[in-house]
Amino acid sequence: MSIRAVRSRRLAVAAAAALALSLGVTACGSDGGDKASGGSSTAAPAAGASAPASTGAAKVSGPITVFAAASLKETFTDLGKTFEAANPGAKVTFNFGGSSSLATSINSGAPADVFAAASPATMKTVTDAGGATGEPKTFVRNTLTIAVPKGNPKHVAGLNDLTAPGVKVALCAKEVPCGAAALTALKAAGVNLTPVTLEQDVKGALTKVELGEVDASLVYRTDVKADAAKIDGVDFPEAAKAVNDYPIAALAKAPNKDGAAAFVAYIQSPEAQQVLTAAGFQAP
């Protein structure tokens, strides 16, 4: 009996200690990010981080957390790598998702340095809450296109064809930028369309086409370009009425202020703009 009691007490104390420890660790983890460097074997040791380069170019270092719209996934991932190569010691981590939910996370205190949104409206929810430093800058524009499975089996040629019987269409929900733009374009064309699903972000709408579960969806031109192996794009004239501006801003509560400013500047640099326009974005 007494041995069992002692043992159970020990167990409980150990469990309590473990709990306290884990709570402590998560509390610390929210500001620091991982202390260990990225751990990629190719990266040079981060000597340049501590010793300023004699050439005078200010190098930023430390973790930079970027919240970016789902449609920026491919380009920003590449740009992050080139940024890290130019700034050894900096580690860019991305959180891609629907712009609205990213804005909600930022307003709820998520530890982010930079926010790149797919519409001024979603950026505005952050600036209204005092979450951004300075004016957000529009760094690219994006237009809609009709995504269809490779070979366009339903012979979609324009928005009107989407209302044909037997054509299943996925749209983004009106709460996210691609959905708001789709509504604008459909209204401009005078097309009354009933989709089968309203997706939570643009990648969801695209995946449904890729799997062949829907015959078409309204997504960004860049998404179709990034997925050219499985998807064809059908451009339509009304897309010009629903051009999306993409604003970017460094955040007021950024844990890494220098890193945030440097990354925002880099995205607007000619080098980065070239990558973005090559992917199908339009220059602002």
Added chain:
Amino acid sequence: MSRRTTAGSGVRAASGAEPPRAGTAHRRRRGRRVPVALLLPALLGLAFLTLPLVGLLVRAPWSALPEQLTSTEVWDALRLSLFCATAATGVSLVLGVPLAWVLARTELPGRRLVRALVTLPLVLPPVVGGVALLLVLGRRGIVGSWLDSAFGITLPFTTTGVVIAEAFVAMPFLVISVEGALRAADPRYEEAAATLGASRLTAFRRVTLPLIAPGIGAGAVLAWARALGEFGATITFAGNFPGRTQTMPLAVYLAMESDPEAAIALSLVLLVVSIAVLAGLRDRWLSTP
């Protein structure tokens, strides 16, 4: 909440139906102190589970609540949620109880593997489950393409699709609960029925089922609750369309995109309804007669 009480009633039911075992005869001495080393983590655990709910209640937009609840979208979503969760529980009962019986009462070769496969949806990320369902039951899926060409049936983006997605995620809970109840039930009753000339099916219907009814009830409640909160598999397989496939969790998620207060209000509605249903069920179903 439901798990603890139902487990308790299950034990009571078992001890009512069986001859008393040594364990139940040994009564606890009253007035025994709870050791602090257990009490402290227990209270921490309780706080950890209940504080987020308290936070919801504190931050709830009480003044705007009536306005939020008069929108038809909310009621559509709630109706759809309750209907689909109940239908998914029904599907789970019809398919899951026999499956649990096979797992518990037969000596199938590879039974361990079958059990592992049955519990797979428990650990599979729901979104992956939704994609898997699409790959099988979608328009280009193995089964789905045949359904489409032979019968003109398409399951994705329909209310039926929601039920399928929820049943896929919730059924393992039921199977595991019922299998546990079957293993705890004394097989000698069934053997006695067999010696009296009952076929295996009759014994199952007249002896086994009444014996494990509390276990089935507990499993059904678990499955229902899990189906009600299902998000990932539903949005992937059934999509999101108000009135047809937009259940409460989907409505909450999208409300979070634009209007967090509305999302909190919707969550509260879901909480209140599920607690009411679960409490009602417990009294009706899970108490021993």
